[in-house]
Amino acid sequence: MSQSVLNIAAYRFTPLSDLPLWKERFLMRTRELDLRGTILVAHEGINLFLAGTEQAVNDFVTWLREIEPFAEIEVKYSWSDTVPFKRMKIKIKNEIIRMNHPSVHPFEGRAPSVDSHTALRWIRQGQDDEGRPVMLLDTRNEFEIEAGTFKGAQHWHLDRFTQFPEAVHDHYDEIRDKTVISFCTGGIRCEKAALYMNEVGLDHVYQLEGGILKYFEETGGAEFEGTCFVFDERETLDPGLHPKPIVAHEESETGVDKADKADKT
Template sequence: MASAASVLNVSAYLFTRIDDPAVLRPVLKERAAAAGLRGTILLAEEGINLFLAGEASGVRGFVDELRADARFAELTTKESWSDAVPFGKLLVKVKREIIRMDRPEVRPQDGRAPAVSPATLRRWLDRGVDDEGREVVLVDTRNAFEVDYGTFAGAKDWRIERFTQFPDAASAHRDELAGKTVVSFCTGGIRCEKAALYLRDEGLDAYQLDGGILGWFADQGGAHWDGDCFVFDEREAVDAGLSARASLEA
């Protein structure tokens, strides 16, 4: 049995063109299995999304090998630790989108929306305005049940039940965002990247929080944050120290 906090968990995504996701699927599954990893890898023509756990050497070796492919050279991971593998098995799937939005015109693989770093956003939130003196509005792009675990203080929460509802919700609330600096955020960055592009298409001055909530926790801890962050594995949620909630460890 693994000793306390000996299991490395990584989450990562990258919007990048993949012409052959069905061909790539068995290759990555074989590599991940050989490394003793469990979790989920999603592949689509727009990119890759993964949540994996295992021994540190196996996880990092798999990621390094993945980055050797030019398509994934810019892949960055977010790491956290647990005392057990929070996944029951290894799944590698091919999907139409690595995060479903049902808006084919939104193509982050062709170019990212502008991003704001955790340090910059912290400065803005501490001051109450951005560097140009404009009001900053945070938009939570996650589903309502995720928001209920925790979110940024004062963030917009449109109570969506699935990400495909985000565009209509954003359009309905467009006027309250106009003329402000809008920062979209999500767990790891994948949803807020698409969200920021959509908001910019709506004519808004929108940015994504680089690295998402997990990146914020790693860089800024729990500043301006209330609660925990829901994660899609058996840990259920992590606190600002990127540890499983104490109630789950009891």
């Protein structure tokens, strides 16, 4: 079967007001294009996962980029045989990724970032360009990490992203003299994570630009082991961005069940 369904994941931190109006605009446009997926809308921006025909998805992205707050939104693309969402859901949230730390405002200034190729070079060198040891920090939830992560990456056994600030303080001395590359699925969590670590005095922290999905696009997944959990019915993607469903025991939750309870991206 040919992969005829285009999937996108994207987010944009930008201050928004009148959230019900934004919800209605997104609902009308996705209905017109027969798209399915999820869009989260908050005063700090949007976070979206959509799927449909190539033409429909590209039309949506073009329309979105014509709206001033989203003109520079970055999109991650992948393909599937079928639409991995049952319906279109648009939700108004307090945060597009919940951290419960009100002083972190990504729309006021992004954290420093490294692109995929720079990250790969640093990983293989074991140090950044100034000779400082590099540590990869997985900011995702533990069940996502079980599907795959970077070789040698550190993680703090999080069940929710709201636990991240406390974990930083618990591990502060371990990371204070290293260059930290924080990473996640698509960039949204590691952006907030990097900003928080900058805020508490860690000077050499970067986010992986575009997260694991962009890294897969640009490098083919070098130095990554396993697959990347995604928040739809595909469950995980391999480094070639091909779906690899999780094999679950009959009594266990599936990846989709867990995703419904978890922070996204």
